Amino acid sequence: MTRLTLDPMALKNLSTGRFGKAPVITPPFGRSVLRWYRMHGRHDLPWQVKGDSYRVWVSEIMLQQTQVATVIPFYERFVRRFPDVGSLARAKTDTVLGYWTGLGYYARARNLHRAAQIILREHDGVFPDQLESVMALPGIGRSTAGAILSLARDQRHPILDGNVRRVLARYFAVSGDLSRREVEAELWQHAEAVLPKSAALAAPFNQAMMDLGALLCKRTRPQCAVCPLASGCRAHALETPEAFPRRRHKSARPTREVTVLILIDPQGRVLLERRPDVGIWGGLWSFPECPAGQTLERWCQQTLNIRVGKSPGLPVIHHGFTHFILKICPQLVRVTAPASAKIEGEGRVWIHPGAPGRRGLAAPVKKLLEQLDKGYE
16 A cells, blocks of 8 residues: 655545545544443543542542553552541641652642641632632643542533543644644544433543553554544544644753762751742752852852861762753761751751651652762762
């Protein structure tokens, strides 16, 4: 079979139906998806509890930019410690971040905590059941709100998470940049059109669409041969499913360098300080940082009022963020007993490397503490 090429005008004509009548979305779309889901979908996820908006909400926040297999153990620990809105709302931020440590994207945890406090204060601790009220909570957009209310409350709302975007973009050969508002609006129209009219079917259909994107319609090597939508999929007809959705060209991520100071007192404790709420690792505990352009000896003298000598460096750690790579250069610093007593205060604490407590720690900080506890120093 001759392989078709991607001609921009042809794609535009396909998406607008100019090669003839655009296919009408009919019930078979939904029936095909639901039939596949009954046989092959995921039905035993720990948050699939009908009527429990809280657990569905927690899972949906955790699943943002994170795969199911990664989320499950974090989710199970989290809901054991915070089984309802009230227990989450009343918890200390440190405790919440501590149970989130290792999951990444910590703004999600801070938003979850803030939203729980709002629900307790403004909704008497009951998760709201109106779309607008749910979307007004921190960290919740239209798709997440729709997912919570459809999965937990059997309300009819479309969703458009990353997996569903990919399925719809391929099925309808939506070739535009997904970051553009008009392309986003087009996908929402498709999501609304394919959603079954019955509210009772919204939950299984939405879960089915998410599963379809995660299990079959993958970013690379989609399994079109067993996809229930293959017969009507325009990207499949073009034999170029991986060309949809269009991927923006990613430039090389720049590297930023930071020197972190591992201050160790005579008892073997190390100093941690809380990071500002904004910026990377907002609200988490980390090692003090020596600003660029200053020597660690000068910074320790000016900031902590202690004198230190030359200190050995530990192996560099490279930690990737979405838009840059952080080059972390750890330096060991020995602190005398009289000085160490004066350093601790608001926003700073001495801890033993093997017993940091339930504090939110960035992954590289947790790794360094584990190495120190094993005698890395």
